[in-house]
Amino acid sequence: xxxxxxxxxxxxxxxxxxxxxxxxxxxxxxxxxxxxxxxxxxxxxxxxxxxxxxxxxxxxxxxxxxxxxxxxxxxxxxxxxxxxxxxxxxxxxxxxxxxxxxxxxxxxxxxxxxxxxxxxxxxxxxxxxxxxxxxxxxxxxxxxxxxxxxxxxxxxxxxxxxxxxxxxxxxxxxxxxxxxxxxxxxxxxxxxxxxxxxxxxxxxxxxxxxxxxxxxxxxxxxxxxxxxxxxxxxxxxxxxxxxxxxxxxxxxxxxxxxxxxxxxxxxxxxxxxxxxxxxxxxxxxxxxxxxxxxxxxxxxxxxxxxxxxxxxxxxxxxxxxxxxxxxxxxxxxxxxxxxxxxxxxxxxxxxxxxxxxxxxxxxxxxxxxxxxxxxxxx
Numbered sequence: 100x101x102x103x104x105x106x107x108x109x110x111x112x113x114x115x116x117x118x119x120x121x122x123x124x125x126x127x128x129x130x131x132x133x134x135x136x137x138x139x140x141x142x143x144x145x146x147x148x149x150x151x152x153x154x155x156x157x158x159x160x161x162x163x164x165x166x167x168x169x170x171x172x173x174x175x176x177x178x179x180x181x182x183x184x185x186x187x188x189x190x191x192x193x194x195x196x197x198x199x200x201x202x203x204x205x206x207x208x209x210x211x212x213x214x215x216x217x218x219x220x221x222x223x224x225x226x227x228x229x230x231x232x233x234x235x236x237x238x239x240x241x242x243x244x245x246x247x248x249x250x251x252x253x254x255x256x257x258x259x260x261x262x263x264x265x266x267x268x269x270x271x272x273x274x275x276x277x278x279x280x281x282x283x284x285x286x287x288x289x290x291x292x293x294x295x296x297x298x299x300x301x302x303x304x305x306x307x308x309x310x311x312x313x314x315x316x317x318x319x320x321x322x323x324x325x326x327x328x329x330x331x332x333x334x335x336x337x338x339x340x341x342x343x344x345x346x347x348x349x350x351x352x353x354x355x356x357x358x359x360x361x362x363x364x365x366x367x368x369x370x371x372x373x374x375x376x377x378x379x380x381x382x383x384x385x386x387x388x389x390x391x392x393x394x395x396x397x398x399x400x401x402x403x404x405x406x407x408x409x410x411x412x413x414x415x416x417x418x419x420x421x422x423x424x425x426x427x428x429x430x431x432x433x434x435x436x437x438x439x440x441x442x443x444x445x446x447x448x449x450x451x452x453x454x455x456x457x458x459x460x461x462x463x464x465x466x467x468x469x470x471x472x473x474x475x476x477x
Contacts, residue, residue: 150186151228155179156218158234159200165238169206171319172239172276180218184225196222201234211237239276243323246273246285248305250329253290258374262332268324271305275320283307283320289329299330335373339412342370342383344403346426350391353430358390360429371418372409380406388426399426 155177162170178199182192202215218230248266255261271285287303305322308314344363352358370380383406388399403424405411410418 147185147187149183150189151181151183152189152192153179153181153229154192154194156194156197156199158216159198164203166204166206168241169203169209169238170241170276172237172278173319175201175234175236178216178218178231178234180230181228182220182225183228188222188224192222192225196220197227199230199234201236206236206238209238209240211235239278241274242277242280243272243274244280244283245270246283248327249284249286250331251286251288252331253292255291255333256293256295258336258378259295259333260336262334264332265330267328267330271327272323273307273320274323275307275317279309279317279320282309282311283317284310284314285322286314287327287329289331291331291333294331295333295335297330297332299328301328302326303329335375337372338374338377339369339371340377340380341367342380343367344424345382345384347384347387348390348428349387350389352390352393355433356394356430357433358393358428359431360427362427364425364427368403368422369412370405370409371412376406376408380409385424385426388428390428390430393428393430394432396427396429399428400424401426 156179157177158175160171160175165171180197182189184192197218197220199216199218202217205214206212212235213233214236216231216234218227220227247270248268250264250266252261252264266287273280273283273285275283284307285305286308287305289298289300289303291298304326305324307317307320307322309317344366346361346363348358348361368383370377370383383403385401385403388401390397401424402421404421405419410420411422412418413422
């Protein structure tokens with residue numbers, strides 16, 4: 100070290116000075132450097148200024164992390180934190196970079212309580228502020244219960260109704276917070292579509308809902324048997340309809356006669372059966388009734404059969420698939436033809452009488468004895 104000092108003090112560096120262009124106008128040069136640096140900072144911050152944003156962060160709440168038989172009665176709400184940095188870094192920030200973990204070891208009783216919260220940020224380009232030190236948790240004891248499965252179906256087509264619904268198994272075991280198990284319901288949804296007969300469907304998922312809160316799903320309650328088999332029996336809806344009896348006549352009455360009146364006894368009947376079959380039975384035609392050559396009134400007694408799948412409902416309340424019907428036919432005779440004589444033509448007037456002489460008829464070759472004597476021709 101001493102040798103180096105002696106060399107510097109005695110060597111060529113002893114009398115060397117800084118170049119004059121460096122020291123010339125030194126204040127001006129320093130001012131220019133400061134102005135350039137300030138301009139650069141302004142440009143950089145104008146293009147990418149500082150920014151901050153309030154975000155919601157999910158709180159880690161794995162039920163396996165809770166000690167003993169404690170469980171969360173409700174999910175812990177997300178927390179709000181503020182991130183700060185440049186605009187580009189704030190825009191590029193990912194929520195997965197933040198992890199918020201409560202200290203579940205602090206749980207020693209049930210009920211609503213405050214748990215210490217640790218928030219860790221793995222993104223070095225942003226800073227966290229305003230993170231809460233604790234989080235609110237509703238703690239309950241883990242329990243289990245068995246409940247009956249309820250099946251919710253869509254509406255059946257018009258004219259059909261559900262006769263029975265069966266779930267297999269009929270009950271499932273629920274596991275979750277003790278307070279929620281007391282109100283939880285296990286439901287299965289089934290869409291019938293346009294189905295009009297029995298429907299069986301396997302593997303339908305069981306949902307747990309809260310009926311007090313508009314059937315809101317209870318995500319904290321799990322089902323031990325997650326799926327069931329559902330059988331829905333669909334049958335037609337029975338109804339009644341008053342149908343008009345329509346007689347079917349074939350042929351013509353005798354010549355010189357006319358068909359005047361046709362009546363039916365009874366004129367209407369009551370049909371009972373599935374609604375979809377009744378809808379098209381407003382008129383019920385009879386079998387063909389021949390009226391060939393009828394010259395007088397006549398009553399036909401026929402058997403009227405109900406359409407397939409329907410029955411007649413009688414006045415007594417009994418039902419029948421066929422009933423007797425009387426068809427009354429009235430036949431009248433046509434009046435005889437009357438020949439009306441043609442009236443004589445009026446005699447011509449004197450003024451209109453023709454001047455042409457009338458030819459004289461030839462005399463009869465044989466005279467009729469006792470007959471009138473023919474007058475001579477003028």
